[in-house]
Amino acid sequence: MTPGSxxxxxxxxxxxxxxxxxxxxxxxxxxxxxxxxxxxxAATFPGGVVLAGDRRATMGNLIAQRxxxxxxxxxxxxxxxxxxTAGLAVxxxxxxxxxxxxxxxxxxxxxxxxxxxxxxxxxxxxxxxMAMQGLAVVPLFAGWDVDRQKGxxxxxxxxGGRSEEAVxxxxxxxxxxxxxxxxxxxxxxxxxxxxxxxLVVQALYDAAxxxxxxxGPDLARRIYPVVTVITDxxxxxxxxxxxxxxxxxVHERRLEEPDGPRAALL
Numbered sequence: 001m002t003p004g005s006x007x008x009x010x011x012x013x014x015x016x017x018x019x020x021x022x023x024x025x026x027x028x029x030x031x032x033x034x035x036x037x038x039x040x041x042a043a044t045f046p047g048g049v050v051l052a053g054d055r056r057a058t059m060g061n062l063i064a065q066r067x068x069x070x071x072x073x074x075x076x077x078x079x080x081x082x083x084x085t086a087g088l089a090v091x092x093x094x095x096x097x098x099x100x101x102x103x104x105x106x107x108x109x110x111x112x113x114x115x116x117x118x119x120x121x122x123x124x125x126x127x128x129x130m131a132m133q134g135l136a137v138v139p140l141f142a143g144w145d146v147d148r149q150k151g152x153x154x155x156x157x158x159x160g161g162r163s164e165e166a167v168x169x170x171x172x173x174x175x176x177x178x179x180x181x182x183x184x185x186x187x188x189x190x191x192x193x194x195x196x197x198x199l200v201v202q203a204l205y206d207a208a209x210x211x212x213x214x215x216g217p218d219l220a221r222r223i224y225p226v227v228t229v230i231t232d233x234x235x236x237x238x239x240x241x242x243x244x245x246x247x248x249x250v251h252e253r254r255l256e257e258p259d260g261p262r263a264a265l266l
Contacts, residue, residue: 003149005104006102006107007099007102008095008098008099008101008102008103021244032086034059034085034086034241035058035059035064035065035068035085035086035087035137036055036057036058036059036064036083036084036086036174036213037040037053037057037068037070037083037084037085037086037089037173038056038083038166038171038173038174038175038211038213038214038215039053039054039058039083039172039174039175039176039179039204039208039211039214040043040070040071040081040082040083040139040140040169040171040172040176040181041053041081041169041170041176041179041183041203041204041207042140042142042153042165042169042170042198042200043153043169043170043183043187043191043196043200043203044151044152044153044169044196045151045191045192045193045195045196046189046190046191047145047151047193047231047232048151048193048195048229048231048232049142049143049144049151049152049196049229049230050193050196050197050199050227050228050230051071051079051081051140051142051153051200051227051228051230052071052081052126052200052225052226052227053070053071053081053082053083053204053225053226054070054088054175054198054204054207054208054214054215054216054225055067055068055069055070055218055223055224055226056068056085056215058213063215064086064169066215066218066221066223067127067208067221067223068086068144069226070082070083070089070226071237072090072093072097072224072226073097073112073206073235074075074093074100074116074141074143075097075101075104075116075232075235076110076235077110077113077143077144077146077230077234077235078113078116078141078142078144078230078235079141079143079228079230079235080096080120080139080140080141080254081139081140081141081172082137082139083138083140083172083173083174083176084135084136084137084138084139084173085134085135085136085137086133088130088137088234089139089239092123092124092127092137092139093139095100095123096119096120098231099119099123099250100116100119103119112145112147113143113144113145113146113147113152114145116141116143117141117154117162117164120139120141120154120156120162121156121160121162122160123160123163124137124138124139124156124158124159124160125159125160125209126160128158128160129160131158134159138156138157138158138172138173139156140153140154140156140170140171140172141153141156142154142230143232144230144232144234146189149232151231152164153165153169153170154169155172157174161243167184167187168187168189169183169187170183170246171183171203171207173214174211174214175204175207175208175210175211175214176211177205177211178186178206178207178210178211179201179203179206179207179214181206182202182203182206182207182260183199183203184200184201184264185237185262185263186202186261187199188196193231194246196229197227197229197238197243197246198246198250200225200227201217201225201227201246201247202250202260202261204216204217204225205217205250205254205260206260209259215249217247217249217250219247220249222240223245224240224243224247225243225247227243227246
């Protein structure tokens with residue numbers, strides 16, 4: 001019953017090590033086929049940060065799921081978007097949520113945003129053995145820094161290497177090359193919350209246009225990207241009606257400009 005370390009992962013390692021993902025038996029050889037989540041994007045604005053993801057999961061050349069959830073709250077002031085092996089990624093997010101909650105209960109205070117980013121880096125690094133078997137998880141982490149009073153974005157590589165995105169936007173997943181191009185083209189430092197939400201939808205639209213593993217807004221099925229906003233008031237997910245309005249406005253504009261809006265020339 002003693003609390004021990006403020007790390008929930010250390011607690012599991014001491015008492016139930018078989019529950020940790022890194023202690024699973026790996027296949028003897030070959031790559032395991034499993035559903036993969038794809039594109040996640042994020043952008044900051046003066047009052048916070050927006051984190052969004054498409055809804056498609058693929059398995060090889062097949063669409064495994066059309067409405068998968070890829071963006072989750074980590075705690076009140078941060079969120080994680082997952083790209084990579086869907087099952088392992090969701091499990092890692094749940095373990096990360098418990099890690100942050102456990103620390104707060106033991107220490108009586110919340111981790112700093114940078115501390116949260118470091119904890120997630122450790123968890124990704126512990127999954128390296130699975131990643132070498134093709135079961136990689138590469139999330140995007142974003143949140144409101146209570147100490148610095150601004151939104152921040154952290155990206156990772158498969159080994160757990162962490163870097164903060166100083167430019168104010170980021171993308172990960174199979175469609176990240178195209179999404180990042182759209183973000184680079186349209187991002188401004190004075191965006192409003194609504195403009196930032198529209199920006200990430202535009203970026204996902206561009207990614208879906210060129211990457212078959214990224215799913216664009218499905219107007220027929222009313223399947224829209226997951227868009228979340230984190231500010232000094234905490235984590236909030238955009239409601240379906242609010243998001244539908246943004247998606248339809250973007251879609252209507254795309255009927256006139258199929259390649260999307262262009263950056264203004266000086």
